[in-house]
Amino acid sequence: MEADLIAWLRRTLPPHPLLKLGAGDDAAALALGQGHDCLVTTDIITDHIDFKLDETTADRIGRKALAVNLSDIAAMAGEPVAAVIGLVLPRQGGFELAQGIFNGILPLAEEYGVAIAGGDTNSWDGPLVVSVTLIGRAVGNPLRRDGARPGDKIIVTGNFGGSILGRHFDFTPRVSEALLLNKRYQLHAGMDVSDGLSLDLSRLCAASGCGARVELAKVPISDDARRLADQLADSTTPLDHALSDGEDFELLLAVPPDDARRMLEEQPLDVQLTCIGEFVAEAGLRQVDDRGNVSPLTPRGYQHSL
Amino acid sequence: MEADLIAWLRRTLPPHPLLKLGAGDDAAALALGQGHDCLVTTDIITDHIDFKLDETTADRIGRKALAVNLSDIAAMAGEPVAAVIGLVLPRQGGFELAQGIFNGILPLAEEYGVAIAGGDTNSWDGPLVVSVTLIGRAVGNPLRRDGARPGDKIIVTGNFGGSILGRHFDFTPRVSEALLLNKRYQLHAGMDVSDGLSLDLSRLCAASGCGARVELAKVPISDDARRLADQLADSTTPLDHALSDGEDFELLLAVPPDDARRMLEEQPLDVQLTCIGEFVAEAGLRQVDDRGNVSPLTPRGYQHSL
Numbered sequence: 125m126e127a128d129l130i131a132w133l134r135r136t137l138p139p140h141p142l143l144k145l146g147a148g149d150d151a152a153a154l155a156l157g158q159g160h161d162c163l164v165t166t167d168i169i170t171d172h173i174d175f176k177l178d179e180t181t182a183d184r185i186g187r188k189a190l191a192v193n194l195s196d197i198a199a200m201a202g203e204p205v206a207a208v209i210g211l212v213l214p215r216q217g218g219f220e221l222a223q224g225i226f227n228g229i230l231p232l233a234e235e236y237g238v239a240i241a242g243g244d245t246n247s248w249d250g251p252l253v254v255s256v257t258l259i260g261r262a263v264g265n266p267l268r269r270d271g272a273r274p275g276d277k278i279i280v281t282g283n284f285g286g287s288i289l290g291r292h293f294d295f296t297p298r299v300s301e302a303l304l305l306n307k308r309y310q311l312h313a314g315m316d317v318s319d320g321l322s323l324d325l326s327r328l329c330a331a332s333g334c335g336a337r338v339e340l341a342k343v344p345i346s347d348d349a350r351r352l353a354d355q356l357a358d359s360t361t362p363l364d365h366a367l368s369d370g371e372d373f374e375l376l377l378a379v380p381p382d383d384a385r386r387m388l389e390e391q392p393l394d395v396q397l398t399c400i401g402e403f404v405a406e407a408g409l410r411q412v413d414d415r416g417n418v419s420p421l422t423p424r425g426y427q428h429s430l
Numbered sequence: 431m432e433a434d435l436i437a438w439l440r441r442t443l444p445p446h447p448l449l450k451l452g453a454g455d456d457a458a459a460l461a462l463g464q465g466h467d468c469l470v471t472t473d474i475i476t477d478h479i480d481f482k483l484d485e486t487t488a489d490r491i492g493r494k495a496l497a498v499n500l501s502d503i504a505a506m507a508g509e510p511v512a513a514v515i516g517l518v519l520p521r522q523g524g525f526e527l528a529q530g531i532f533n534g535i536l537p538l539a540e541e542y543g544v545a546i547a548g549g550d551t552n553s554w555d556g557p558l559v560v561s562v563t564l565i566g567r568a569v570g571n572p573l574r575r576d577g578a579r580p581g582d583k584i585i586v587t588g589n590f591g592g593s594i595l596g597r598h599f600d601f602t603p604r605v606s607e608a609l610l611l612n613k614r615y616q617l618h619a620g621m622d623v624s625d626g627l628s629l630d631l632s633r634l635c636a637a638s639g640c641g642a643r644v645e646l647a648k649v650p651i652s653d654d655a656r657r658l659a660d661q662l663a664d665s666t667t668p669l670d671h672a673l674s675d676g677e678d679f680e681l682l683l684a685v686p687p688d689d690a691r692r693m694l695e696e697q698p699l700d701v702q703l704t705c706i707g708e709f710v711a712e713a714g715l716r717q718v719d720d721r722g723n724v725s726p727l728t729p730r731g732y733q734h735s736l
Contacts, residue, residue: 154468162462244473
C-alpha cells in the first residue's frame with residue numbers, strides 16, 4: 125500500500141489483540157487461536173455497478189465494501205477478525221478519496237472488532253474499484269449452505285425488499301445475531317440474502333438437495349419495499365420486491381422444527397425472526413397464497429453476469 | 431462468484447488438505463493447524479498499469495496476479511495455503527477471459543500447494559482488474575522488515591534489473607527458498623524486491639532504524655538489465671537498472687555475519703545467493719565503488735502514486 129496512506133492508517137488504526145503484525149510489512153500475521161478454523165471471503169465492488177461515486181459519499185462506499193464481507197462471515201456464523209483492502213483509485217484526488225473510503229471502513233471495523241491488516245493501492249484513469257477480503261475465525265461448526273433437510277423451517281431475520289432506497293449502504297451485518305443463534309439453537313444451514321430472497325433460497329435448496337415451500341403472507345415486507353412499489357407505480361408489488369430485490373443482507377436459515385419453535389417464541393435478537401415456510405423433499409420452490417393455493421415460485425433476484 | 435465460473439472451477443480444482451470448505455458457500459474455511467499464525471497479503475493489478483491486455487495472454491496475467499502474492503508470503507518465510515480471486519471483467523468475452531486468467535492461476539497454485547478458496551466477479555464497461563488475496567501460515571517466526579541490525583550482511587537471491595522484458599510475468603516466487611533459509615540460518619529481516627533494489631533496501635533500513643552500504647561491484651546484474659540498457663541506449667547503465675527497476679521479486683535479507691558466511695559458502699539454493707554489502711548504524715544508503723570511494727546512493731524504483 126502506498127507509503128502516505130500506510131503512515132496515515134498506522135496513526136489511525138487501534139491495536140487488535142489477534143493482529144501480531146499489521147500494515148507495512150509484506151504480509152500481515154494473525155493469531156487466530158487454537159481450534160479456530162480460518163474463514164475467508166472477498167467482495168469486489170465498482171463504480172456504476174455497486175454504487176455511484178457522483179451520487180454518494182466515499183465513506184458510505186467504504187462502509188458497504190466492508191459490510192458485505194461482514195455479512196458473508198455472519199452467514200458462516202463466524203467471528204470477523206481482519207480485513208485487507210485493495211483500492212484502484214482515479215488519479216485525481218485519489219488520496220482524499222482513499223481517506224474518505226477508510227473513514228467509512230474504520231468505524232464499522234471497530235464496531236465489529238475487525239483489524240485492518242493491510243492492503244494494496246493502484247491509480248489509473250478508470251473508475252473506482254474497492255476490493256475487501258475479510259478473514260474470520262470459525263466458532264463451532266461453520267454454517268454451511270448444504271445442510272437443509274425436508275421439514276426444516278425457513279427462518280429469516282428482518283424485512284425484505286427496497287434496499288436500493290438506501291439500506292444497501294447502511295444495513296446491519298448480522299454477525300452477533302448469527303453467533304448467538306448458532307450457539308443457542310441447532311441450525312442445519314444458512315446464508316445471507318444478498319441477491320434476492322427467492323433466488324438465494326433456491327441456491328440454498330440446490331446446495332442442500334431439497335426444495336422449499338414459501339407462505340407468501342408470512343414474508344416480512346420492509347417499508348422500503350412498499351415505498352419503492354409506490355414510487356415505481358408499475359405492476360411490481362411490495363411482496364415482489366421482498367422476494368426479488370437484492371442486497372437485504374439478512375440471514376436465511378434452515379432450522380429443525382423444535383428449535384425453530386423455541387427460537388420464534390424466545391425471539392432472542394433485537395431484530396425480528398420470522399418463519400416464512402419450510403424445506404421439502406421435492407426440488408424447486410413453491411409458494412402458498414393466503415387461500416392455501418400452491419403454485420411454482422420462480423426464483424428472482426440479481427443475477428451476476430459475466 | 432458467478433455460478434457458471436464456480437461450477438467450472440469446482441470441476442477443475444483439486445482437493446486441498448487444509449481447505450475444509452471451498453468456493454460456493456458464503457466464505458471458505460481453512461484448517462491452518464495449531465500453532466501456525468495466519469498470514470494474509472493482497473495485490474490488485476489492473477490493465478494498462480501492471481499488464482497490457484492487448485499485448486499479453488490472459489494466463490500470464492493470472493499467473494502474475496498470484497505470483498506477486500506468493501512472493502509476499504515468501505518474504506515472510508511463510509507457507510502459502512489458499513487464495514481468493516476478485517475479478518472485474520469487461521462485459522464482452524468476460525467468461526472466456528476469466529477462464530484464461532484461471533488457466534494461468536491454477537498451474538501455479540498447484541505448484542505452490544495453494545487452494546483456490548473462492549472469489550467474486552463483477553462485469554463492467556471498464557478495463558480488467560484482478561485482485562488476489564493469499565492466505566498463508568507462518569512457519570517459525572515470520573520474516574519481518576524491522577529486524578536488520580548494523581553489521582548484518584545484505585544478502586540477495588538471483589539477479590536484478592530488466593524484468594520488464596518478460597521476467598515480471600514468469601518470475602519464480604522464492605517460497606521454498608525463504609522457508610529453507612529461515613529454517614537453516616538466522617535471518618534478522620527480509621522482504622521481496624518488488625519496487626526496485628535500492629528503493630526496497632531503503633524501506634527495509636527505514637523499518638529497521640538503520641542504514642546500508644552497498645558495494646556496487648557485487649550487485650548481481652541480470653542479462654535482462656544488460657539487454658534493456660542496450661535497447662534503450664540512453665545514459666542508464668545495466669547497474670542502474672539492477673538498482674532501480676521494479677518487479678525482480680527476489681529476496682532481500684539481513685543476515686548476521688556468521689550465518690551469512692556459512693550461507694554463502696554452502697549456497698543451499700538452486701538460485702545464487704550474493705552478499706552486496708552490509709547494514710550500518712547511520713541512516714540512509716551509501717554506495718562503495720570499485721576504488722573504495724563512498725558516496726550517497728539515492729533510492730530509486732517504482733513509486734506508488736495515489
